[in-house]
Amino acid sequence: MLIVPEPGVQHKILEEFDHETGAHVADLYDIASTVCPGVAETTILITDADEGAESDTYTLHYPDYDIISITSDVEFYRQFTNGLLSQRFIRLVKALNKPDLGKNIADWIDVSFAHELGHVAAAARVRTAYGENGINELNANLSKQYFNLPLAMPTTEAQRSWHNNTGGYRTYLESYGYTPEVFKAMLEQNLKNYTELPTEISADNFAISAMRRLYDGTTTDQGSDFLFCMQI
Numbered sequence: 001m002l003i004v005p006e007p008g009v010q011h012k013i014l015e016e017f018d019h020e021t022g023a024h025v026a027d028l029y030d031i032a033s034t035v036c037p038g039v040a041e042t043t044i045l046i047t048d049a050d051e052g053a054e055s056d057t058y059t060l061h062y063p064d065y066d067i068i069s070i071t072s073d074v075e076f077y078r079q080f081t082n083g084l085l086s087q088r089f090i091r092l093v094k095a096l097n098k099p100d101l102g103k104n105i106a107d108w109i110d111v112s113f114a115h116e117l118g119h120v121a122a123a124a125r126v127r128t129a130y131g132e133n134g135i136n137e138l139n140a141n142l143s144k145q146y147f148n149l150p151l152a153m154p155t156t157e158a159q160r161s162w163h164n165n166t167g168g169y170r171t172y173l174e175s176y177g178y179t180p181e182v183f184k185a186m187l188e189q190n191l192k193n194y195t196e197l198p199t200e201i202s203a204d205n206f207a208i209s210a211m212r213r214l215y216d217g218t219t220t221d222q223g224s225d226f227l228f229c230m231q232i
Ligand SMILES: [Zn+2]
Pocket: 115, 116, 119, 199, 200, 203
């Protein structure tokens, strides 16, 4: 079971996590909350692989955008270096133009966390402007985008469903002739298409701005998605 921290404890937990991993999630949370106050209402949970299948994932909790789970399992982040997710943030890394970026696991924790904060910021903006109806529409639009992916769901979710045979997922695909090799190729195509979804590009752009501010205090990101929550 996931334990939601008390508000006052939240920051301390993030700082401890940063201390252990070398990441900067506490600073990124502050940066995003300053620019988009709605972000401060999101709970950040640190989970680890030992807590079971439900909690060993890195994810934003839909449909309310109220929780981001960060896994402390470094194996998850290794996928960004030499695994399935190695192409995921290529555009973002290029935009940041920092030669050493990605050499440490901590960089991937920062990048993926900043990206999720981008989704939360977008949802906060929609909620402020259009209320819960706006959130419902946002989620319906997201479902539609996912449904059009080759595997009809986010890549890591498909990978997990195959691995755990969730609801007979692997058995079903195997009955249609999917071998592990074919599925791997599908995962790669799925990731490519996923990376290009409008909501993902928008969250990436937010992450680029948040990371820039983290690295060098740059605040002049005119025209970027980082400022979008101040524009309503
Ligand atoms: Zn995303």
